[in-house]
Amino acid sequence: MSQELAPVGIDAFDEQVYRALLSRQAATPAELAGELGTSSERVVRALDRMHDRGLVGRMSGTRRRYAAIDPQPAVEALIQARTAELGRVRSAAAELARLFEAARRGEGEEVEIIAGREALGRWFVRLQQEAKTEVRTLDRPPYALTTANPVEETAMRGGVTYRAVYAPEALEWPGVLDDIRHLVDRGEQARVLPGLRIKLAIADESLALMPLSLDLTDVRAAVIRPSSLLDALMDYWQLCWNQATPLLATGETDHASADPDEDDRLLLALLVSGLKDEAIARQLGWSVRTMRRRMSRLHEQLGAANRFQAGVMATRRGWI
Incomplete structure (x- = not known):
């Protein structure tokens, strides 16, 4: 297996899935699993990890499909984070x-x-x-x-x-x-x-x-x-x-309607701190599904493609 992306935190199997997706532009986990000779569940976990790193995007529709994101800016963002x-x-x-x-x-x-x-x-x-x-x-x-x-x-x-x-x-x-x-x-x-x-x-x-x-x-x-x-x-x-x-803001703040509430600010701070989804949901008293739904909404508000970008943009706006 190729490991050219290992220095930016992408393991060999995830890179193999990414290369297979790049050759197709877009595909379902089942299609990639068939090509790679592995299970769809394992491919889904790899795709979700790469989605968090900004390498792939999820497509809307009834079938679960993923699309590759242009490697040049996506990998450059990972390089900058690691640097x-x-x-x-x-x-x-x-x-x-x-x-x-x-x-x-x-x-x-x-x-x-x-x-x-x-x-x-x-x-x-x-x-x-x-x-x-x-x-x-x-x-x-x-x-x-x-x-x-x-x-x-x-x-x-x-x-x-x-x-x-x-x-x-x-x-x-x-x-x-x-x-x-x-x-x-x-x-x-x-x-x-x-x-x-x-x-x-x-x-x-x-x-x-x-x-x-x-x-x-x-x-x-x-x-x-x-x-x-x-x-x-x-x-x-x-x-x-x-x-x-x-981690948490003190005092009262007059937020515009588009700004996040206290729970969303805490969610962003916990996310930037490096906690996993399950740990964040547990600390906030939410289900993992609720946590991910609110994170997806914050991504849309910020115009962010991944967690790293969301953290940078939220910090620039003074949300965390």
Whole structure:
């Protein structure tokens, strides 16, 4: 099987289906399955994946037919998306190198290592209580606690600003999305960023708390005070914040009639964050069919051919 499209995330079988469709311009899954000697169900899954990537389109009518989209602009859009991803990785690598250099210079007197879930929980509460103006976090599972942050609402009422970057995996954790929506209603600024690998909390510019692994059976974390290491962690948090997508909007907004409602904005944000259809539907309390129908309507509103384009266009319009 040819794998010329593998660098942009198209596997060998999907590429084989795409080439077969290109030779026909348009076809049903059964026609392609007969040509390729495989099942229609497998072909449908491949076509749906390529539809999400903007390589094929679904045709209207009683028979389920797909049409190939001009490969030049379609593949170019995939190349641009992958290039942007690699650029983010390169930027992150530079920041992580700064973390490594700071640690190698022996700033150990500014770093305290703590062990155990209870110690980590106490320090997380203490960090927030010591914050005077702002708490910044990078948040992802797993979670040691099953309840929402017990300190944040009180701190926000006292004038402390909270800005949080969440990994998409956090939104699938039971109850977390509801907790986030509750906190956003009370002033938290929330964004989501795929590929988040660490957990981090920073109070003002004076204290940071970072678990050293995501293994809850052997909890160890670093408490970091003012130092080059803390400076590097603040820079890394800012990099993540700049690249992240707003998850939920705060405050009242006067939308034009063509603008999406709150559920559609959340749908777009979850979609851009990288969650699968089933996970998005579960978080919103919809069926997968309802989720896809609303996504199709948003595609029409935006004039988008695929999810990537929908995310770009929604961001440009200020919908997310």
